[in-house]
Amino acid sequence: MTIKRSLAALGLTITTLVLAACGGGSANPLGSSAPPSGGASSGGGTPIVVGSANFTESQILGEIYAQALKAKGLDASTKPNIGSREVYVKALEDNSIQVVPEYTGNLLLYIDKNATATTSEELASALPTALEKNDLKIGEISKAADQDVYVVTKEFSAKNNLTSLADLKNVSPPVVLGGPSELATRAYGPEGLKGIYGVTLKQFKPYDSPAVKTKDLLDDKIQVGEYFTTESAIADNGFVPLADPQSMILPQNVVPLMRGDVADNPQVKAALDPVQAALTTEELTALNKQVDVDRADPDQVAGDWLKSKGLA
Amino acid sequence: MNYFSYLFDPTKWAGAGGTGQLLLQHLAYTAAAVAIGALVAIPLGILIGHTGRGGFLVIGISNAARAIPSIGLLVLVVLLTSTGFGPTVLVLAVLALPAILTATAAGISGADPDAVYAARALGMTGGQVVRGVEWPLAVPLVISGVRSATLQVVATATVAAFAAGGGLGQLLISGQRSRDYSQMLAGAVLIAALAIVLDLLVGGLGLLAARRVAPRRTTKDKTVAAAATAHA
Numbered sequence: 001m002t003i004k005r006s007l008a009a010l011g012l013t014i015t016t017l018v019l020a021a022c023g024g025g026s027a028n029p030l031g032s033s034a035p036p037s038g039g040a041s042s043g044g045g046t047p048i049v050v051g052s053a054n055f056t057e058s059q060i061l062g063e064i065y066a067q068a069l070k071a072k073g074l075d076a077s078t079k080p081n082i083g084s085r086e087v088y089v090k091a092l093e094d095n096s097i098q099v100v101p102e103y104t105g106n107l108l109l110y111i112d113k114n115a116t117a118t119t120s121e122e123l124a125s126a127l128p129t130a131l132e133k134n135d136l137k138i139g140e141i142s143k144a145a146d147q148d149v150y151v152v153t154k155e156f157s158a159k160n161n162l163t164s165l166a167d168l169k170n171v172s173p174p175v176v177l178g179g180p181s182e183l184a185t186r187a188y189g190p191e192g193l194k195g196i197y198g199v200t201l202k203q204f205k206p207y208d209s210p211a212v213k214t215k216d217l218l219d220d221k222i223q224v225g226e227y228f229t230t231e232s233a234i235a236d237n238g239f240v241p242l243a244d245p246q247s248m249i250l251p252q253n254v255v256p257l258m259r260g261d262v263a264d265n266p267q268v269k270a271a272l273d274p275v276q277a278a279l280t281t282e283e284l285t286a287l288n289k290q291v292d293v294d295r296a297d298p299d300q301v302a303g304d305w306l307k308s309k310g311l312a
Numbered sequence: 313m314n315y316f317s318y319l320f321d322p323t324k325w326a327g328a329g330g331t332g333q334l335l336l337q338h339l340a341y342t343a344a345a346v347a348i349g350a351l352v353a354i355p356l357g358i359l360i361g362h363t364g365r366g367g368f369l370v371i372g373i374s375n376a377a378r379a380i381p382s383i384g385l386l387v388l389v390v391l392l393t394s395t396g397f398g399p400t401v402l403v404l405a406v407l408a409l410p411a412i413l414t415a416t417a418a419g420i421s422g423a424d425p426d427a428v429y430a431a432r433a434l435g436m437t438g439g440q441v442v443r444g445v446e447w448p449l450a451v452p453l454v455i456s457g458v459r460s461a462t463l464q465v466v467a468t469a470t471v472a473a474f475a476a477g478g479g480l481g482q483l484l485i486s487g488q489r490s491r492d493y494s495q496m497l498a499g500a501v502l503i504a505a506l507a508i509v510l511d512l513l514v515g516g517l518g519l520l521a522a523r524r525v526a527p528r529r530t531t532k533d534k535t536v537a538a539a540a541t542a543h544a
Contacts, residue, residue, distance in 0.1 A: 203328060206476070208473065208489070209474055215390065215395065221396075
């Protein structure tokens with residue numbers, strides 16, 4: 001009886017942990033690659049397969065790209081939820097997909113581990129060179145970005161006259177920072193705040209549920225929270241994003257990553273450039289919310305957005 | 313790769329958020345939850361067992377409570393109240409409750425009827441019957457209830473990390489998020505070890521209690537035992 005019960009409890013714990021882990025939206029190292037299909041070669045009238053990574057935003061962007069290409073008469077389809085960067089870049093290289101939504105900063109670091117670019121401009125000039133050896137090209141870089149951001153509540157911002165990370169060191173008493181647990185070891189985490197902005201934290205608290213993190217930020221149990229710019233919690237609660245004048249956080253602007261021949265296709269360029277120009281961080285946030293909170297289908301959300309912009 | 317590098321790294325044990333602190337947090341959650349669970353469940357179990365009423369309720373509650381997903385309840389409680397020690401312990405206590413409650417009720421109502429009749433025949437009041445006869449006979453079963461509750465809680469206290477409450481579950485989550493598998497393994501090994509140690513401890517307590525309850529050579533007990541034999 002005792003053994004049975006404890007086994008059941010252990011089983012429950014493991015199941016919940018695994019479920020929660022899978023729901024975390026982080027890149028899963030065990031995420032398997034979908035079997036390759038689609039056109040053997042690309043360009044001209046041949047099929048274009050748009051892949052996407054294993055999180056909501058990437059799937060929405062993949063749908064947007066595919067439907068924008070279709071609207072220009074190209075034979076485009078999607079292969080959503082391929083997995084992490086390791087998997088979908090490989091799929092691009094072996095031509096099982098031809099286009100995938102990407103983010104400038106992380107893409108550069110993946111291609112070139114020793115890259116030194118820190119600003120949007122440096123990234124834009126470094127990326128094409130770095131991608132040459134893989135015969136990959138990027139499209140226009142959007143101003144929409146999904147990157148890490150530190151936020152405080154409106155009250156805390158007003159009380160301490162705080163709008164930038166550079167001012168954070170003047171806030172006393174020292175603040176408690178809350179963020180995803182992996183932030184503890186990131187260069188732009190507590191270590192970067194100390195090294196670059198001279199901020200001594202009272203404590204770093206790891207959070208694995210964004211809802212709980214938001215609750216604690218509103219309850220003043222933490223004073224600074226670390227979010228992604230496209231999380232709807234920021235606007236919903238009127239949190240104030242802190243500026244990053246020293247470019248500690250690498251910009252992550254949305255950009256389509258393509259095989260060289262597809263990127264050179266003028267029809268593809270004509271389809272994707274207006275999309276890239278129309279995307280903003282706020283709109284991306286709203287699109288994410290429609291899928292994650294309102295449970296809409298990514299392809300429906302993507303289609304409605306393209307129509308609202310007159311792009312499909 | 314050395315899978316045990318995290319577990320045996322002394323620098324990871326020290327300081328705020330270190331393994332040592334997480335282990336203590338885990339122990340504190342477990343102890344507090346089982347204590348609160350016992351504090352509620354034992355009196356309630358005695359009442360139900362002694363009066364013989366509400367047995368249906370006991371079975372209903374215990375079955376329902378075991379089906380509650382702890383992590384969902386935890387997030388719900390935290391969002392409705394706040395994060396911290398209290399709400400987390402409350403959720404874990406809900407988990408500890410049914411095992412102790414059913415065991416206590418079963419122990420009390422299952423006390424040797426001959427002994428109970430004898431005690432009544434001697435003119436003991438209801439309270440005296442509970443204190444002098446039913447409770448001592450039920451203690452081994454109550455302890456086994458506490459034992460299974462402790463095991464459930466020590467394993468489930470990993471969910472505290474989901475509500476920013478620390479505990480050894482933090483090692484599992486942080487390790488998974490940063491793909492540091494030696495950290496995850498450290499968490500898993502420590503939770504398993506803690507479960508075994510606590511089980512042995514409470515089990516030992518049960519043995520002690522059983523020995524104490526077993527025939528005592530006091531005049532009162534002799535009288536009760538003699539009366540019981542006479543009744544049979």
